Amino acid sequence: MTKNINEVPLGRRSFIKGAAFGLGAVALGGPLLSACGAPSPSTLAGPSSMVALPTYVAQAIPKPDLEAPNPQVQNTYLRYPAEKITTVKGAVGTGKSVTALVMTYSQPPAALAQNSYWQFINKELNIDFQPVLAAANDFSAKFAATMAGSDIPDMVSIPVFLGLPRVQEMYKSIFQDLSEFLSGDAIKDYPNLANIDTDTWKYCRVDGKIIGIPAQRPTIGRPFLVRKDIFDKLGVNYNPANAAEFEEMCKAVTDPKANRYALSGAAGGWCDDNFAGMFGVPNGWRHESNGSLIRDIETEEFKESVAFRRKLWEGGYWHPDSANQQTANAQALFVSGNIMTFSEGFPRWSTIASGHPDIDIDAMKNFGANGGDGTQLTSRPLFSVTSLKKTEDKERVKELLRILDYLCAPFGSQENFNIAFGVEGSTFEVENGVPTLTKKGSAEKGVSIDRLANGPQSLFSPVPIDDSLKRQFEFQVAIAPIGVSDPAGQYWPITVPRMASLDDQITSGITAVITGRKPVDHVDELANTWRNGGGDELRKKLEAAIAADAK
Incomplete structure (x- = not known):
């Protein structure tokens, strides 16, 4: 089932990581480095x-209430389908242990003996699932330690945004080439894997080989959510036609005495995607006709x-805590009416509307x-890529792929x-035909097998929010034609580890400019810092990879 997950706390100001820059915070040593050696220039240049x-072979799905006209838009279900389809035939696993390193946003689940969901999954898939769980904030260190050890899990889920x-x-050296099993x-x-669109698979091909299975995500990006009820009460139009009208809108709704502001920053960002679309800033990179790449921070846009954001700060339209605001706090301010706009994705729109x-x-x-x-900056079509430990046993590879195929079953399927x-009466209940996880079920699902792989995502809410879902669908249809993707996004494994320290430095620098502590020309200095800190090196690697793919 599609879930409304607010899982990636990264705006565009986290562009160091988001552009496939290396974190480099934890050194990898031991067997991995001796096995890998130093990368050759040809390796980094591309295949x-x-x-x-x-x-691509489309899988049969229950008819949506609102059917997507293209892959950029999500099929939308106002009610859970009355009849489920079956997409997997025959046995999945062989009863063997299956280990998997996976990022989780959940608390540690109950042990297997006390976990009915985990027991159910083991029985349904005929496996002994043994997750190696890594909290989101600790994943980089856990990944490094695991990869440097001698006991590599059968499956390793690698988030593409961490660099x-x-x-x-x-x-x-470590992961299985899956080309013979999945190519063509x-x-x-x-x-269910064949039901994943071709563009998403581009992110799973490294050095010309298929190297993993995606956990697919919608690409539509982040809109400016607005408190329509308050805008209407104030008699203010929330659909300006240009920047000048946007500024007037912000002025009209901001009232510090009422503790109401037009805007708020969050998680180090300043509604970056929205203002980038407004001013025509490239999505990460601009790919010139001569093959060169220009980084967003290098552009006049x-x-x-x-x-412009600095001008809005000077006008007093940003919440005063914007520089240090966390996403959860910004959401609370939006719900309480203290901020009138909120830069967030469709999952959180559904979460707020249903709650x-x-x-x-x-x-x-x-x-x-x-x-x-304007434009709409799109996101990568996947959260992570799950790769398999290298083995000579082809039947083992096929077994693991069958498990991942099951996990990618579409919304409305039994799988x-x-x-x-999980288990009715224990981990979920059904009321008026709508299945809902129990508190026990939400906790037990912390085993996080559902984070290893996913197929296309649909819009659905267990709590009926028909008007909200219709608005989301209509908005996606409207903005899909103006979507702008990152031309280097699929090359996420290419990294420059020495750039790890730049993210906070540049994020802080942008905040200093917006809040008036640095002049606007400081952006030029930040661009130079980025270039000299490894940006030019990364640019050359990406340009070479794109050129190689074009041959």
């Missing part, structure tokens, strides 16, 4: 030959977006600073339902 991407160092070399028509042995039926939320239409539609809910 000399590439296998075909998996053939973990030496991942590209690991695909040569070979993937048809795994129908980026500087203009920072200058607070007394408020009315909409999304601001995209616009350009000087008029027109997806099993993974999402």
